[in-house]
Amino acid sequence: xxxxxxxxPTVEHELxxxxxxxxxxxxxxxxxxxxxxxLFTEHWAEITVGPILQGAAWEIRFVxxxxxxxxxxxxxxxxxxxxxxxxxxxxxxxxxTTSRRxxxxxxxxxxxTGGSCTPLSYGLRLWNGQGEQMLTVFFPNPYYDDASERLxxxxxxxxxxxxxxxxxxxxxxxxxxxxxxxxxxxxxVGKSLLTAAFCRIFSRQGYRVAPFKAQNMALNAAVTADGxxxxxxQPRKRRPPASSRPST
Numbered sequence: 195x196x197x198x199x200x201x202x203p204t205v206e207h208e209l210x211x212x213x214x215x216x217x218x219x220x221x222x223x224x225x226x227x228x229x230x231x232x233l234f235t236e237h238w239a240e241i242t243v244g245p246i247l248q249g250a251a252w253e254i255r256f257v258x259x260x261x262x263x264x265x266x267x268x269x270x271x272x273x274x275x276x277x278x279x280x281x282x283x284x285x286x287x288x289x290x291t292t293s294r295r296x297x298x299x300x301x302x303x304x305x306x307t308g309g310s311c312t313p314l315s316y317g318l319r320l321w322n323g324q325g326e327q328m329l330t331v332f333f334p335n336p337y338y339d340d341a342s343e344r345l346x347x348x349x350x351x352x353x354x355x356x357x358x359x360x361x362x363x364x365x366x367x368x369x370x371x372x373x374x375x376x377x378x379x380x381x382x383v384g385k386s387l388l389t390a391a392f393c394r395i396f397s398r399q400g401y402r403v404a405p406f407k408a409q410n411m412a413l414n415a416a417v418t419a420d421g422x423x424x425x426x427x428q429p430r431k432r433r434p435p436a437s438s439r440p441s442t
Contacts, residue, residue: 212309216302216319226282226298226320227269233318233331234260234271240359241317242332242342253332255342267297280320280328295323303363312337312344314352316360333359 204216219225233241238259244252261272267283281296300321307314317332336352337345345352393403415423 210310212306214304214306216304218300218302221298221301224283226301227264229301229318230269230271230280230282231262234262237359240334243329245327246330247327253342281322297323298328299323299325303360305360316357318363333357333363 203218206214206216208214219229234256238256242253242255244254246252256273258273260277261274263270263272264283267281268279269282270277270279280298282298298320301318303316303318305314305316309315312335314337315332315335317330319330320328322328334340334356336354336356338356339345339353389405393405417423
């Protein structure tokens with residue numbers, strides 16, 4: 195049976211010495227179709243597409259926005275000069291039932307380190323029900339420019355602003371986001387502890403989590419390197435809150 199929910203993040207070590215971390219996303223319903231439509235219509239100029247197989251790597255760039263159509267479970271991506279079809283829907287549609295072996299059975303965002311061509315690469319990968327790779331979508335790479343030229347002549351440091359699509363992909367592309375609020379009126383009652391626990395639980399179930407605390411109102415604070423103050427439970431969080439000391 196084809197799984198339709200996201201798996202927990204996995205790490206795979208390849209024979210060529212690379213390590214790839216996969217963050218799976220759900221493939222149920224029209225989720226994959228919506229994900230690809232957003233990538234191919236809003237980010238077509240930034241991405242590189244094509245399957246990466248043993249002994250063969252297809253790396254294709256769009257020169258214009260492709261036309262996308264859907265028929266009998268297949269999403270057709272047409273540039274005019276060439277096109278390709280992807281079976282993204284396995285349920286019955288208008289009397290036509292597509293094979294579970296043909297449709298997308300797994301989709302995952304990935305980050306690969308240790309490659310011979312580039313130290314880092316980011317993207318999205320799709321597999322069918324037989325475990326065969328259907329498509330790899332590479333996101334902008336910090337070691338290459340928009341023309342796919344390596345940033346080295348003259349020597350230039352990697353441009354990590356080019357990872358913006360990767361960094362926002364889990365939150366903004368193709369995901370049905372859920373916002374949950376944990377509130378309390380006292381200091382030290384366990385708000386941050388419970389939030390961390392729920393984040394760990396959801397992360398193990400395959401969800402991307404982004405804890406955020408907008409403001410901290412307490413006399414207890416942690417001092418940052420530049421002398422400012424943040425809530426004492428948040429020094430290691432990605433998005434620390436502002437800290438306000440109540441006067442009354």
